[in-house]
Amino acid sequence: MTFYTAEDVSSHRSEKDGVWIIVHGKVYDVTPFLDEHPGGKKILLKSAGTDATKQFDQFHNKAILDKWGPKFYKGDIGTGLEKTDGKDEAAEEQPLAGLEEGEAFGDLVPFGDPSWYQDWASPYYNDSHRRVRAEMRAFVEKEIMGNCFEWDEAKQIPKELFIKAAKAGILGGIAGSPWPTKYVERGPIGGVKPEEFDSFHEFIICDELSRCGSGGVLWGLIGGLGIGLPPVLHFGSDYLKDKVVRECLAGTKNICLAITEPAAGSDVANLTTTAKKTADGKHYILNGEKKWITNGTFSDYFTVACRTGEAGMNGVSLLLVERTMPGVTTRHMPCMGVWASGTSYITFEDVKVPVENIIGKENKGFKAIMYNFNHERMGICIQATRFARVCVEESMKYAHKRKTFGKKLIDHPVIRNKLGHMVRMVEATHAWMESLIYQTKTMPADLQMLKLGGPIALLKVQATQTMEYCAREAAQIFGGLSYSRGGQGEKIERLYREVRAYAIPGGSEEIMIDLGIRQSVKVAQLSGAKL
Numbered sequence: 426m427t428f429y430t431a432e433d434v435s436s437h438r439s440e441k442d443g444v445w446i447i448v449h450g451k452v453y454d455v456t457p458f459l460d461e462h463p464g465g466k467k468i469l470l471k472s473a474g475t476d477a478t479k480q481f482d483q484f485h486n487k488a489i490l491d492k493w494g495p496k497f498y499k500g501d502i503g504t505g506l507e508k509t510d511g512k513d514e515a516a517e518e519q520p521l522a523g524l525e526e527g528e529a530f531g532d533l534v535p536f537g538d539p540s541w542y543q544d545w546a547s548p549y550y551n552d553s554h555r556r557v558r559a560e561m562r563a564f565v566e567k568e569i570m571g572n573c574f575e576w577d578e579a580k581q582i583p584k585e586l587f588i589k590a591a592k593a594g595i596l597g598g599i600a601g602s603p604w605p606t607k608y609v610e611r612g613p614i615g616g617v618k619p620e621e622f623d624s625f626h627e628f629i630i631c632d633e634l635s636r637c638g639s640g641g642v643l644w645g646l647i648g649g650l651g652i653g654l655p656p657v658l659h660f661g662s663d664y665l666k667d668k669v670v671r672e673c674l675a676g677t678k679n680i681c682l683a684i685t686e687p688a689a690g691s692d693v694a695n696l697t698t699t700a701k702k703t704a705d706g707k708h709y710i711l712n713g714e715k716k717w718i719t720n721g722t723f724s725d726y727f728t729v730a731c732r733t734g735e736a737g738m739n740g741v742s743l744l745l746v747e748r749t750m751p752g753v754t755t756r757h758m759p760c761m762g763v764w765a766s767g768t769s770y771i772t773f774e775d776v777k778v779p780v781e782n783i784i785g786k787e788n789k790g791f792k793a794i795m796y797n798f799n800h801e802r803m804g805i806c807i808q809a810t811r812f813a814r815v816c817v818e819e820s821m822k823y824a825h826k827r828k829t830f831g832k833k834l835i836d837h838p839v840i841r842n843k844l845g846h847m848v849r850m851v852e853a854t855h856a857w858m859e860s861l862i863y864q865t866k867t868m869p870a871d872l873q874m875l876k877l878g879g880p881i882a883l884l885k886v887q888a889t890q891t892m893e894y895c896a897r898e899a900a901q902i903f904g905g906l907s908y909s910r911g912g913q914g915e916k917i918e919r920l921y922r923e924v925r926a927y928a929i930p931g932g933s934e935e936i937m938i939d940l941g942i943r944q945s946v947k948v949a950q951l952s953g954a955k956l
Contacts, residue, residue, distance in 0.1 A: 427500030431476070434502075438474035445499065447476040448490065453497040483826060486913055492571040521559040530558065536848045537818030539632075539855055549625055549859055556615035557626050561633035564593050564614070573639040574915050576765045580757070581723070582645040587676030590646060596674050598622065598630045599647045600654045601800050602866075608670040624866040631804060635811035638819075638916035640923040643808060644766035649681030649720030650674075651804055653728045655797045656682075656743055660785035665745055669726055681720040683746075683771055684730040684794065686713065690929075691936045693730065693794060694738040698773065700731040702780070709733070709744060709783075711752075711776040717930070721769030722757050724748065729773070730790060738791040743784035752776035762923035799877055802885045802931050803865070806858055809888040809927045812920050813851045816892075816899035819916055820844060823903060834902065843898045850891040857884055879944035882937040889928040896921040 429452050437445035437454070444456045446469070459466040472480055481490070523530025523542070531538045541547040542558070568589055576582045590596050594614035597605055604613055604622035612619045617626055634643055650673060657669055657680075672678035689696040698713025711731060721727070727746040734740030746753060752774040760768050785793045821844060824834035834840045861880055865873060899917045900907035906914030907921065928934050950956065 428503045429500050430504075431502060435474040439470070444469055444473045446472050446474070446481075447502055448478050448481045448494075450502050451494070452499040452502060453494065454499050455497050458497065484913065486915070488571040521556075521563060523559050524552070524555050526552070526555075530555070531562070532818075534818050534821050536851065537814065537821060539814075540852075549863060553615060553617045553621060554625055554629055557613065557617060557629045558615075558633065560593070560615045561595070561630055562636070564590075564595070565633055565636055569634070569637045569642060573637050573642050573919075574911055576645075577639055577641050577919065578764070578910075580764050581767065582642055582765050586646060587679070589676075591674060591676035595630055595634075596647070596650065596676055598627050599651045600658055600674075602627060605658065605670065605674060608666070609674050624862050628807060628862050631807045632811050635808045636815060638812065638815045639765065639919060640808065640812070640926055641763040641765035641919075644719050644763050644926075648766055649679060649724055652797060652801045653680040653682040653720070653724070653726070655800060656728050656784050656793045657745065659796060660743070660793045661745070662781070664781055665784065669745065673726070678725040679720055679723055680726040680728065681718055681724040683715040683718050683721065683727045685715060685717050685930075687716050691932050694741065694791065695736075696730055696732060696741065698729070698731040700733050700742065700744055700778065702733075703777075707780060709778045709780065711744065711746065711773045711778050713773050715771040715773075717758065717760075718755075718769050718771055719763075719930075720767045721755050721771050722767035724755075724767075727753075727771070728784065730794060733790075734788040740788055741790040741794070742787050743790035743793050744778050745782040745784055746773070746776060746778055747782075750776050750778065761925060762919070763926045796874065798932070799865070799873060799881050802881050802937075803858075803862065805927055805931045806854075806881070806884050806888040809885075809892040810851065810854050810858060812923075812927075813847070813854070813888075813892040813895035815916055816895035816920060817844065817847050817851055820847070820899045820902045823913065840902060843902060847895045847898050850894060854884070854887050854891045857887065876948055879941045879948065882932060882944070883941035885931065886934045886937045886941070889924070889934060892920070892927060893924045896924055 431447070434445045434447055434452055437443040440456065440459065443454055444459060445452055445454050455469055459469055462469055522528070527544050529544045530542045533543060541550055568586065587596070592611070594611050597609040598613050602622050602624055604619040606619045613622050613626060614630065615626075631647070634647065637643065654670065654673055657665055661669075669678070669680065673680050684693060684696070686696050686698060698711070698715065700709040700711045702709055711729065713731065715721070715729070725748050727748070729744045729746045731742055731744055732740050733742040753776055754772040754774070755769045758768045758770050784790070824840055824844070827834045829837070861877065861884060864877055868876065896917065900921050903914040903917050906912060907917040908914070910918055932940065946956070
């Protein structure tokens with residue numbers, strides 16, 4: 426490592442001598458960036474040769490420095506004599522924190538994390554959950570956090586991210602518990618024993634991934650996997666499981682769920698894509714269209730809902746379709762949000778699918794679809810609630826550095842009022858979510874479909890409306906910064922666009938509210954309620 430004094434840096438104040446600045450004790454040569462700076466070169470020249478930490482922090486996020494700093498890094502401020510052991514502390518990997526009960530974890534921004542992160546007691550978590558939390562945060566900070574804007578703009582995430590997530594023990598935890606030991610070489614992230622993996626480990630994995638503040642990146646990585654693979658795991662033959670599961674959980678292949686059609690979204694029972702058997706009974710001939718299919722542009726496998734029998738739910742089947750089958754066409758759909766998720770329009774034209782590729786039994790696909798809806802909707806709840814919390818965290822941090830009318834935003838009562846309403850909604854939603862997740866851990870699977878469908882449907886509405894409220898209020902706090910892509914308001918601008926991606930898919934809010942009450946009343950009547 427090279428060391429410089431402040432005096433050394435002060436001699437680099439022009440394009441001729443090089444433009445150096447100091448940020449958080451490190452020296453950067455930003456000469457090559459002069460013509461690229463969005464505010465023009467004069468902004469950098471004005472700070473040349475000085476400690477520009479205060480100016481940098483006022484207009485940039487830490488992630489920007491983490492991502493671009495190494496490219497312009499020259500050395501540290503100091504003499505080098507401060508180090509007596511010869512070690513480069515910056516290069517050393519920091520030990521994981523928050524592994525012990527009662528030990529706080531994270532940045533401790535008020536309400537920026539769930540309460541159990543800040544040494545509050547909780548009945549839901551133990552040491553294994555704390556290990557998963559710590560390793561997930563380290564993974565997201567290193568591999569994802571600083572890249573979301575770039576990946577979103579590029580409309581895709583790199584293939585190697587899937588491989589990294591699989592090797593870290595993440596992908597195996599996306600399709601629900603128990604841990605799929607037969608198909609995954611390693612155990613869960615955090616050194617959790619496969620037999621101990623539960624709903625709260627999966628919750629933490631999804632929640633920590635959601636801290637990136639990008640639905641597109643999240644759906645790109647785990648969206649299709651989390652809803653397309655469970656039907657194969659739960660209802661597929663050993664032949665199909667052996668064919669698909671191992672590669673998908675290794676990150677080498679991708680799968681998606683293809684249900685929604687141009688004329689059939691939440692009304693699954695009335696889908697029109699057809700699959701008719703050939704005369705010899707060895708194949709299905711698949712014809713139809715699917716729309717808004719997450720991961721469809723890059724998936725290798727498609728879990729396709731189609732009609733093989735009579736009208737209505739009793740004539741629906743699930744088929745595993747492979748991209749290599751002639752007649753499968755996918756094209757990218759430009760959408761309001763979740764840009765990196767590979768949203769696609771799919772056309773099946775006389776696709777010849779072997780009968781061995783049916784998932785479960787013919788005309789019994791509706792049950793398989795319904796079986797995973799609770800899991801899918803809970804995933805949406807987890808993501809939407811964390812995204813709302815991201816809005817709280819970003820707003821809280823911004824309010825402590827932005828000044829208006831001579832004082833910080835946090836010192837304005839109107840800003841505290843906005844934050845207070847955001848927090849009360851997030852914390853209430855999170856508490857209900859934990860309670861329902863606990864039921865998925867303890868309640869028999871057959872009862873979960875009956876008893877939890879209504880509450881989870883209502884929770885989805887609560888979570889997505891909380892996300893919408895928080896994104897709106899955060900946008901007001903950030904002002905113009907939330908209106909432009911990139912920069913300090915990057916996450917807020919993106920999440921505001923992605924609200925509808927959570928309020929509509931997995932069951933629109935209006936249908937979820939109706940379903941939630943209808944199903945809850947039905948369960949109550951079966952239980953002998955005096956209504």
